[in-house]
Amino acid sequence: MKLSGAEILLEALQLEGVEYIFGYPGGAVLDIYDRLSYTPLKHILTRHEQGAAHAADGYARTTGKIGVCFATSGPGATNLVTGLATAQIDSVPVVAFTGNVPTFMIGNDAFQEVDTVGITRPITKHNFLVKDVNQLADTVKKAFYIAKSGRPGVVLVDLPKDVMRSVADFFEQEYKSPVQIRSYKPVKKGHPGQIKRAAKAIASAKRPVLYVGGGVIKAGASDLIVKLAELCTIPVTTTLMGLGAIPGTHPYFLGMLGMHGTYAANMAVTECDLLIAVGARFDDRVTGKVSEFAPNAKVIHIDVDSAEIGKVKPADIPIVGDAKLVLEELLPEVEKQVMKNREVFQERDRWMDLIQHWKVKYPLYYEPSDVVIKPQFVIEKIYEITKGEAIIATDVGQHQMWAAQYYKFKYPKQLVTSGGLGTMGFGVPAAIGAQIGNPDKTVFCISGDGSFQMNMQEIVTAANYNVPVKIAILNNQFLGMVRQWQGIFYDRNYSQVDIAFQPDFVKLAESMGAVGLRAEKPEDVEKVLKAAMEINDRPVVIDFVVNREEDVFPMVPPGAAINEMILPNYGKKLKKAVS
Numbered sequence: 115m116k117l118s119g120a121e122i123l124l125e126a127l128q129l130e131g132v133e134y135i136f137g138y139p140g141g142a143v144l145d146i147y148d149r150l151s152y153t154p155l156k157h158i159l160t161r162h163e164q165g166a167a168h169a170a171d172g173y174a175r176t177t178g179k180i181g182v183c184f185a186t187s188g189p190g191a192t193n194l195v196t197g198l199a200t201a202q203i204d205s206v207p208v209v210a211f212t213g214n215v216p217t218f219m220i221g222n223d224a225f226q227e228v229d230t231v232g233i234t235r236p237i238t239k240h241n242f243l244v245k246d247v248n249q250l251a252d253t254v255k256k257a258f259y260i261a262k263s264g265r266p267g268v269v270l271v272d273l274p275k276d277v278m279r280s281v282a283d284f285f286e287q288e289y290k291s292p293v294q295i296r297s298y299k300p301v302k303k304g305h306p307g308q309i310k311r312a313a314k315a316i317a318s319a320k321r322p323v324l325y326v327g328g329g330v331i332k333a334g335a336s337d338l339i340v341k342l343a344e345l346c347t348i349p350v351t352t353t354l355m356g357l358g359a360i361p362g363t364h365p366y367f368l369g370m371l372g373m374h375g376t377y378a379a380n381m382a383v384t385e386c387d388l389l390i391a392v393g394a395r396f397d398d399r400v401t402g403k404v405s406e407f408a409p410n411a412k413v414i415h416i417d418v419d420s421a422e423i424g425k426v427k428p429a430d431i432p433i434v435g436d437a438k439l440v441l442e443e444l445l446p447e448v449e450k451q452v453m454k455n456r457e458v459f460q461e462r463d464r465w466m467d468l469i470q471h472w473k474v475k476y477p478l479y480y481e482p483s484d485v486v487i488k489p490q491f492v493i494e495k496i497y498e499i500t501k502g503e504a505i506i507a508t509d510v511g512q513h514q515m516w517a518a519q520y521y522k523f524k525y526p527k528q529l530v531t532s533g534g535l536g537t538m539g540f541g542v543p544a545a546i547g548a549q550i551g552n553p554d555k556t557v558f559c560i561s562g563d564g565s566f567q568m569n570m571q572e573i574v575t576a577a578n579y580n581v582p583v584k585i586a587i588l589n590n591q592f593l594g595m596v597r598q599w600q601g602i603f604y605d606r607n608y609s610q611v612d613i614a615f616q617p618d619f620v621k622l623a624e625s626m627g628a629v630g631l632r633a634e635k636p637e638d639v640e641k642v643l644k645a646a647m648e649i650n651d652r653p654v655v656i657d658f659v660v661n662r663e664e665d666v667f668p669m670v671p672p673g674a675a676i677n678e679m680i681l682p683n684y685g686k687k688l689k690k691a692v693s
Contacts, residue, residue, distance in 0.1 A: 119247045119278040120145040123211070124153050126254040129289055132182050134158060134173060134550060136166040140186020142213025142226065145278040158550065158579060161571040163190050165543040167197020167210065168569070172544030174206050175530050176505055177551040178334075180261055181208040187215060188226030191272075192233065196537060198268045199237040203534030204355060205332060207266040209257050216276040217245050230272045239267030247280035251289055259293040264300030265419040266332055300418065304435035309443050312390075312414045312431050316444075317451030319388035319412075320461035322348045325371070328355030328533070329393020329417060331526040333437035336360065339392065342445060346452060347462040349469055351379040353394055354518055355533045362502075362522030368469065369478070372400040373670045374515040377476035377679060380670070382469055383408050384677040391415045393437045396426035397534070406675030416440050478519050479682045480664070487636050489513060489588045489660045493520040496558055496586060499643045504556040505530065505548050509541035509565030512594035515666045517560045539568030542585060546576050549583045556584070556647070563589040564613055570622070576653040577627030584646045584654045587619055590662045598665045602680070603672075623655035632657040 117125065123146060136158045139147045150157060160166040163185045170181030185194050191212040201208045215224040231243045240260050242253050257269040316322060330339055336359040343350050343366045350360045351368040360367050369376035371383055383389065389411040401407040404426060415429035416437060423432045433440055480490045493516050506521055507530040508514040514531055523529055530548050532540040545559035566587050576583050591614040600608055620630030629649055631642040633656065646654040667682035
């Protein structure tokens, strides 16, 4: 049948199973929005295009589906950039559609024209400029396939206005045919010989550690990681993006590793003789000084993206493939090898005893207070009130690290956070996308007063659609993480980090159609959280007035090895208990 470009786009989205679109209209996409109202697609009108990108990202991270966002040409497209870069570096499948000026005006500096393809090429997995309506359906189909397959990522499709108005044939059955891209063939299955080598190494190692990244969650391989750990008595540490791959309460879980990782995790990696990296990319926040990262270990590196293997740390046994498929092949091989190497497990028991000693002697710790609210205490109370079941979105800064440390994540896709790009302003719109994608779950956004102010207008979006997301602001009236660095490394020269002049967040929330609550004393924390949990028809913003100069510990200084941690000042009570 003959359809306009706008109609072809919307038909294709429905065939891809898209339910929600996050976007903001403008002149170049008016033809799309004109036809949109005649479809079953649900459009969420954000208050800024960056909010649309982050909301699509949060939706994708928590549902496993592809997030979709719309923006117009020029500033609409450029406002998406930070959100697209955030999703791309964290391997989140998002497809963005941007309007453009008509094809005959491209390159003439027309009104609201920018080179969207050129701008976004470095921050997307792939992008397209559609110049012929006859290519539109095939392009959309390819965009969704590329975004989801292999290592997931962002694909942008730029749509000139005249292409949206042009007419072409659209055949539903043809659209449903398999995608064929000759130059793009992601490797899924691992090499059998390498898998056997890995199995032998795992079965014979005396001090192994599983180092798990976000790729495990994206591949749906979390259960297999737990099975491998339990079968072989291997402790597990995760990156920030890998939190939830193993339950936070599992006895083999060491906590997060790296710059703000636990003492046990960082020491285990430093002392291990085999590091099994699965779906992780040896990010600098994890490794610290690379030459001192797992210095005595043989390295098995499993990743779907061959470009990541050996990029930072040489791999002794590289395996390119989907984490789930590789682990499914690896486990039976490991089982065979384990039966031949039973004596190794006596050494493993001693290894686990040493790790337990580290856990007990140097736990996560903060000095409790009856006078001021400690931010860590707020996280612990959120965990308690939600029974560890809530989806947690965060912004970026100290509150993000406290959430990673003190909320014991139970399941995959539970944490929604900007890991690679570290994007302030991510939390609120991402939490909205997560809540829309998971209407039956409680969604908390843990934010800071600095991050919250970057995209706080999206509270209006949540109120408009009765999205009952709960936002907990850990308000220390500072750009907290920057202040911490200035305090430790710049002789407390607090330059341009004091943000005590700020809105009344309770009144602001109420003006936006949300419920505003505040806690100023420790005894208020549980009360306001319980009150927030009772509200399910609109967003809730809770202003927690916390200790201003609380720091995140442990902390690895820049350039140091991960076993060179600045530790918290353990109280006398704890020192006495473990002496």
